[in-house]
Amino acid sequence: MQPTTKLSRWVPVLAAGALAVCAGVVHATGELRVLNWQGYGTDEEWAVQIFEERTGFKVVHDNFNSEQEMLTKLRTSPGAYDVVLINSAYTCDAAREGLIQPVETNLISNFGDLSSNMRDSPTLNCDGKAHGVAWVWGVTSFAYNTEKLAERPDSIEILWDPAVAGRVGWRDDPVEAVSFAAIALGQDPNDPSDLDAVRDKLLALKTQIRTFWSSEDEWNKHLASDQFDVATYWSGSASRSKTAFGLPVEFVIPKEGAIGWLDGLSVATGAPNPDAAHMFIDFMVSPEFYVRWDTEVGAPASANAAANAQLPADAFNRTVLGDPETVTRLHFMAPLSDDRREQFLEIWEEVKTQLAQ
Amino acid sequence: MLRARRRTWAVLGLTGPAYLWLAVAIFLPLSAMLYFSFLTVAPFGGREATATLKHYQAFLDRDFYQVLTWRSLQLGLHVTFWCIVIGYPAALALARHVPGRWREALLLMVVLPFWSNALVRVFSWTMVLREGGLLDSAVRVIVPGMESLDLLFTYDAIVIGLVHSFLPYMILTCYVSLQAIDGALIEAARTLGASGWVIFRRIILPLSVPGLFAGVILTFVPVIGSFMEARILGGRAGTLLGTVIEDQFTVVFNWPRGAALSFILLAIVLLILAVAWPGLRRHLPQG
Numbered sequence: 001m002q003p004t005t006k007l008s009r010w011v012p013v014l015a016a017g018a019l020a021v022c023a024g025v026v027h028a029t030g031e032l033r034v035l036n037w038q039g040y041g042t043d044e045e046w047a048v049q050i051f052e053e054r055t056g057f058k059v060v061h062d063n064f065n066s067e068q069e070m071l072t073k074l075r076t077s078p079g080a081y082d083v084v085l086i087n088s089a090y091t092c093d094a095a096r097e098g099l100i101q102p103v104e105t106n107l108i109s110n111f112g113d114l115s116s117n118m119r120d121s122p123t124l125n126c127d128g129k130a131h132g133v134a135w136v137w138g139v140t141s142f143a144y145n146t147e148k149l150a151e152r153p154d155s156i157e158i159l160w161d162p163a164v165a166g167r168v169g170w171r172d173d174p175v176e177a178v179s180f181a182a183i184a185l186g187q188d189p190n191d192p193s194d195l196d197a198v199r200d201k202l203l204a205l206k207t208q209i210r211t212f213w214s215s216e217d218e219w220n221k222h223l224a225s226d227q228f229d230v231a232t233y234w235s236g237s238a239s240r241s242k243t244a245f246g247l248p249v250e251f252v253i254p255k256e257g258a259i260g261w262l263d264g265l266s267v268a269t270g271a272p273n274p275d276a277a278h279m280f281i282d283f284m285v286s287p288e289f290y291v292r293w294d295t296e297v298g299a300p301a302s303a304n305a306a307a308n309a310q311l312p313a314d315a316f317n318r319t320v321l322g323d324p325e326t327v328t329r330l331h332f333m334a335p336l337s338d339d340r341r342e343q344f345l346e347i348w349e350e351v352k353t354q355l356a357q
Numbered sequence: 358m359l360r361a362r363r364r365t366w367a368v369l370g371l372t373g374p375a376y377l378w379l380a381v382a383i384f385l386p387l388s389a390m391l392y393f394s395f396l397t398v399a400p401f402g403g404r405e406a407t408a409t410l411k412h413y414q415a416f417l418d419r420d421f422y423q424v425l426t427w428r429s430l431q432l433g434l435h436v437t438f439w440c441i442v443i444g445y446p447a448a449l450a451l452a453r454h455v456p457g458r459w460r461e462a463l464l465l466m467v468v469l470p471f472w473s474n475a476l477v478r479v480f481s482w483t484m485v486l487r488e489g490g491l492l493d494s495a496v497r498v499i500v501p502g503m504e505s506l507d508l509l510f511t512y513d514a515i516v517i518g519l520v521h522s523f524l525p526y527m528i529l530t531c532y533v534s535l536q537a538i539d540g541a542l543i544e545a546a547r548t549l550g551a552s553g554w555v556i557f558r559r560i561i562l563p564l565s566v567p568g569l570f571a572g573v574i575l576t577f578v579p580v581i582g583s584f585m586e587a588r589i590l591g592g593r594a595g596t597l598l599g600t601v602i603e604d605q606f607t608v609v610f611n612w613p614r615g616a617a618l619s620f621i622l623l624a625i626v627l628l629i630l631a632v633a634w635p636g637l638r639r640h641l642p643q644g
Contacts, residue, residue: 068610076401173608211510211592225487227510345609346419349601353421356428356596 031058032276035073035268036085038063039216041136041293042284051283057276065215074099079270082277085135088262089333092126100266102129107278110285113306123335124264132264133281136290138235138300139251139321139330140176141258146248148229156184156254158230165207169222169231172212174348175341177202179259180232183331189259190334195347202351209355220245236300239316243298251316253326260330262303394616412617422598422618426625429598432512433581436519440576443520444527445569449561451528452535467528475522479589482518483509486590510592518586523579527572534568535561570637578626582619598622 032051036042038061048059062081064070067090074084074094086094094100105111111119111133118124118134125131142159144152149164159168159180170177179189181201192198210228213219216237222228224247238251265281267274283289287307293299294311301317302308311318320326336344393399394413396406416422447467451460470478485491488507496506508514538561546556584599591597598618605615 066608066610068608072399072401072610075404206593209593212588212595225483226489227487341609342611345604349596349604350419350421352596352601353424356591356594357424 030273030276031060032083032273032280033060033062033081034083034085034280035062035064035070035081036083037065040085041289041299042083042085042280044293044297047283047289047293050289051280054283055276055279057273057280059280071097071099074268078268079272081268082271082273083280084266084268086132086264086266087333088121088123088132088134088264089335091124091132091264091266092335094266095126095131098269100131101269101271101274102131103133103267103281104278105130105133107275108133108282108285110282110287110304110306113287114285114303115305118262118303121262123262123332132266133285134303135263135265135281135285136236136300136302137260137262139253139258139260140179140232140234141251141253142230143233143238143241143249143251144230145223145228146250152250153230153252154255156180156256156258158254159232160184160201160204160208162207164229166210167229168205168208168210169213169219169228170205170209170211171232172214172352174345175336176232176259177348177351178344179331179333183257183259186256189331190336195343199347199351202347203354205351206355216240220247223247223249234300235316235321236298239294240298243296251320253320253329255329257329257331260327260332262332263300390612390616391620393613394620396613399610399612412614413621415614416618416621422601425596425598425601426622428596429581429622430625432515432519432583432587432597433577435516436523436580437573437577439516439520440524440527440572441569444524444572445531448528448531448535448568452532452538453561464532467525470521470525476585478522479518479586482514482521482590486514486517509590510594512591512594514590515587515595518590519580519583522586523576526575530568530572530575531565532568534565538564566637574630581626582622 032055034042041047042059043061051057051059062073064073067087070084070086071090071094074081075097078099084100086100091100114134118137119130121134124134142156144158148167153161158164178192178195178198181198182189182192185192185194185197185201187193187198211222213222213231216234219231219233219237220241223231223241224245233251235251238249241247241249265284267277267281271277285302285304285307287302287304287310290299290302290304290307291310294302294315294317299317301321308318308322313319395408395410397409397411398404398406400406451463451467455463483490486507487493487509488505490509492508493506497503508517542560542564543556546560551559582599582602584597584603587595587597587600588603589595602615602618602622605611605618
């Protein structure tokens with residue numbers, strides 16, 4: 001059903017696009033290569049189509065499944081990518097390694113509309129130069145099945161509550177796991193002071209966890225087949241589960257707080273088509289792209305204040321994430337040193353070993 | 358003289374491509390991984406790597422790596438045990454008691470699982486094993502009012518999935534050596550008054566040891582390094598040395614640590630084979 005309505009709505013655009021392509025090929029041809037998580041906005045079919053028609057560039061995607069994989073791809077294939085999505089906690093690491101180049105902000109027409117606290121965040125501006133354009137931000141917390149839990153939980157302790165013993169889903173990720181435990185213990189998730197307490201808190205999940213999940217797709221399958229009642233999740237994905245898949249899911253930002261993250265778009269060093277890269281980034285941060293992405297598919301919150309203002313009044317990204325009180329409860333992810341990351345990994349592997357027995 | 362030389366060339370010409378292929382496809386990547394396992398970081402994109410033994414040291418320092426190794430070995434033993442218990446009698450029946458045409462049809466059914474993708478097989482098991490799944494519903498039809506049977510995300514689920522994957526190897530290798538046993542030996546034993554049990558214990562079992570041994574190797578070795586089945590079917594119980602090695606490669610991109618753990622596992626396998634070898638050699642055909 002949906003494809004036909006989508007298609008018919010786009011007939012006029014296609015017609016206009018055909019004309020635009022005829023004009024476009026004259027001055028711009030080539031490929032624009034984007035490196036991003038799969039299914040994360042930049043590869044929406046309609047968006048790619050609009051961009052290709054306007055600029056004449058063919059958009060080609062490559063995906064990664066972890067930040068480390070993204071960095072490895074940039075390291076091993078210099079000059080292979082134009083635009084890359086980088087979690088702002090990693091942007092300056094990538095800049096320091098010379099994997100990305102400074103963004104020419106004057107080429108981004110929407111740059112002025114971006115929320116200043118995100119646009120000017122020190123995590124995106126390394127050595128005084130913008131290396132990433134604030135794109136979307138969101139929250140890592142948990143979501144629950146509204147048909148299973150009668151009351152909306154307001155505390156992160158629900159994940160440790162015996163009432164949901166054996167009914168908790170958990171993402172198999174060392175940094176995220178440590179952050180959740182730190183928040184529950186009232187420690188700083190970016191720099192937990194007492195790692196022994198964190199380990200014990202995670203070990204207490206033994207009776208709770210039903211299974212681990214590693215991708216949005218897997219999360220949706222587990223919830224749909226009734227494998228868990230409450231599970232850690234990402235705000236943008238939760239809205240997609242609700243909007244695009246019709247699952248009975250509500251996302252919660254508990255009173256203890258949650259993890260905030262900001263994703264930026266960067267231009268790779270040696271990008272074959274830097275001009276097209278800037279055009280693509282400009283399109284991605286525009287209200288035109290974002291509003292449609294969030295209302296039709298489901299997205300994290302936009303870093304573009306003008307785009308957020310155009311969302312329907314009841315949109316999660318406006319009602320919940322638009323609330324300044326909520327935002328104060330978020331601990332935004334900060335860069336982690338390699339040593340620290342290795343430490344978190346070892347704690348998590350040790351905990352997983354205990355949980356398996 | 359001339360004939361002998363010609364023969365040498367023929368042997369070289371016939372086996373050469375296979376050995377060349379083995380060298381390129383197995384030896385080279387494996388040596389690269391062995392080299393990586395002694396480096397501080399994977400040497401990509403101009404990152405400085407220096408020689409170190411710390412990844413091997415980490416295995417000794419962290420108890421959980423040893424616990425996981427033991428878990429993986431145990432899983433290998435359990436899966437191999439069930440493959441023998443189910444596979445050997447099946448192979449025996451196929452080789453010695455099923456008439457010709459039926460045998461072909463049954464053998465085809467044994468190989469059938471090979472024709473589907475391993476991932477698809479494992480995902481279908483999730484539908485069978487979960488609460489309210491096929492198995493649970495079937496059991497409750499037979500025994501109404503029984504407590505619900507929920508095997509998904511347990512250690513047993515991993516064993517079931519792996520036994521299903523590796524059973525064909527065990528059946529086929531056992532079948533080949535059982536079928537090669539000369540029927541005259543059994544008839545001779547019978548004329549000398551041997552009972553069925555004695556024939557099995559003194560003739561059939563010893564003569565089928567090579568096939569059984571091949572089946573055990575083909576099952577045990579891949580199972581202790583398996584990770585995909587454990588990840589999908591095991592849930593919380595699915596952490597093994599194999600999954601931790603996979604994490605090192607795909608999640609944290611610590612290739613040296615992943616490589617070191619893999620080689621430790623390889624060393625353990627070789628050690629087990631070395632210990633078992635003297636006992637086995639007696640049963641293997643000489644020459």
